[in-house]
Amino acid sequence: MSDLSSVKEHMEVIGADGVHIGVVDSVDGGRIKLTKKDSGSHSDHHHYISGGLVAEVEGDRVRLSANADSAVLLEEESGGEAIADHRG
Numbered sequence: 001m002s003d004l005s006s007v008k009e010h011m012e013v014i015g016a017d018g019v020h021i022g023v024v025d026s027v028d029g030g031r032i033k034l035t036k037k038d039s040g041s042h043s044d045h046h047h048y049i050s051g052g053l054v055a056e057v058e059g060d061r062v063r064l065s066a067n068a069d070s071a072v073l074l075e076e077e078s079g080g081e082a083i084a085d086h087r088g
Contacts, residue, residue: 006057007032013049014061015068021049024062031076032062048076 004027011024013032022034031048053074055065064071076082 004051012061015071017067019068021068
């Protein structure tokens with residue numbers, strides 16, 4: 001995991017494959033809070049990415065250790081529960 005202190009608002013979050021996942025709203029504890037517009041069908045609230053998925057911060061991008069298609073399945077709700085658990 002990279003040092004989350006270097007993660008800043010408006011940075012792009014990308015998967016290990018370079019595919020866009022979202023934009024940083026803020027760092028909240030050990031997690032990255034994504035902007036609401038990047039929360040897909042749940043755009044009325046924020047989704048979170050665990051800091052444990054951050055491979056590196058490079059320029060204005062946060063690169064994750066998982067490809068985008070896997071990383072979105074690991075997004076969390078504000079309480080820490082997996083988004084995937086809420087999909088029907």
